[in-house]
Amino acid sequence: MSNAMYQGSALVFTHNLKNLAKLLKTAAADARARGYDPSVLLNARLAPDMFPLIRQVQVATDNAKGCCARLTGGKIPVFADNESTFPELQQRIKHTLAFIRSLKAAQFEGSETREVMMQTPIGSIAFNGADYLNGWALPNFYFHYAAAYNLLRHNGVQLGKLDFLGPVPGMTMSGKIAKMMSDKTTAKAKKKR
Numbered sequence: 001m002s003n004a005m006y007q008g009s010a011l012v013f014t015h016n017l018k019n020l021a022k023l024l025k026t027a028a029a030d031a032r033a034r035g036y037d038p039s040v041l042l043n044a045r046l047a048p049d050m051f052p053l054i055r056q057v058q059v060a061t062d063n064a065k066g067c068c069a070r071l072t073g074g075k076i077p078v079f080a081d082n083e084s085t086f087p088e089l090q091q092r093i094k095h096t097l098a099f100i101r102s103l104k105a106a107q108f109e110g111s112e113t114r115e116v117m118m119q120t121p122i123g124s125i126a127f128n129g130a131d132y133l134n135g136w137a138l139p140n141f142y143f144h145y146a147a148a149y150n151l152l153r154h155n156g157v158q159l160g161k162l163d164f165l166g167p168v169p170g171m172t173m174s175g176k177i178a179k180m181m182s183d184k185t186t187a188k189a190k191k192k193r
Contacts, residue, residue, distance in 0.1 A: 006108040009071055009133055010100050011169065013064035016145055017100075019166040020060065021093045023149060023159060028086040030157045038086055044151050051144075053151045057089045060144040061096040067137035068100050070118075071111040071129050 031038040043052045051059065058081050069076040077099050083089050112130040127136060149164050167173075167181050 003105060003108075005071060005111045005129065005133065006105040009108070009137070010068050010103055010105075012138070013068065013141065014097060014100055015166065015169055016141070017061065017064060017093050017097055019164065020057065020145055020148060021090055022166070023152060023157075023163060024057070024086055024089055024093075026159060026163070027152050027157045034156075039084075041152065041155055041157070042084065042086070042089075044155050046147060046151055046154060050147065053148055054083055054089065056144045056148040056151065057092065058083065060141055060148065061092055063137055063141040063144065065096050065099050067133060067141070068103055070116045070137075071114065071133065072103055072107040073111075073114065074103070074107070 027041050028038060031041060042054050045052050058079070061079070066076050068074075077095070079092060079095065083092055111133075112128065114129040116127045116129055116132040118125045118127075125136075146164075149159065153159055162181060173181055
């Protein structure tokens with residue numbers, strides 16, 4: 001199961017963080033093309049009590065690096081949470097990806113049964129590794145990743161479901177979907193949606 005834990009954490013986070021970086025690149029280009037201040041997007045919220053885009057990206061990366069560190073029994077890298085621009089968010093994603101890529105599949109050996117303890121300001125939470133990954137870390141990551149995507153879409157950035165999913169590693173395609181998923185025809189596919 002250790003290979004499954006590695007595949008279900010490190011590889012999933014890597015794929016989706018790369019997609020998130022592409023979404024942010026598209027958003028920055030959209031701000032330039034439409035001539036508005038990028039801080040409008042960076043500080044946008046879906047609801048008054050939800051985090052703005054900047055914080056959604058920070059928390060998504062925190063979930064990814066925290067999960068991989070906890071599953072491997074390592075130390076969680078600490079970032080300053082001081083990003084305020086699209087390039088700074090891209091750097092944060094790059095640093096998170098570098099940390100995850102520094103981990104080897106063998107380090108996840110036995111992580112499905114490893115005890116994971118999380119301290120919060122209001123108490124502690126304990127899991128075994130498999131329950132932590134599947135019931136806590138992945139849902140939290142996807143919540144913040146989806147919130148970032150939804151913030152961008154809500155504010156008019158031309159993104160679609162295929163941008164959110166991205167080409168999944170190991171996936172093969174044929175027919176129309178292969179054309180829709182290729183980088184060369186993504187813009188055409190978006191116009192058809």
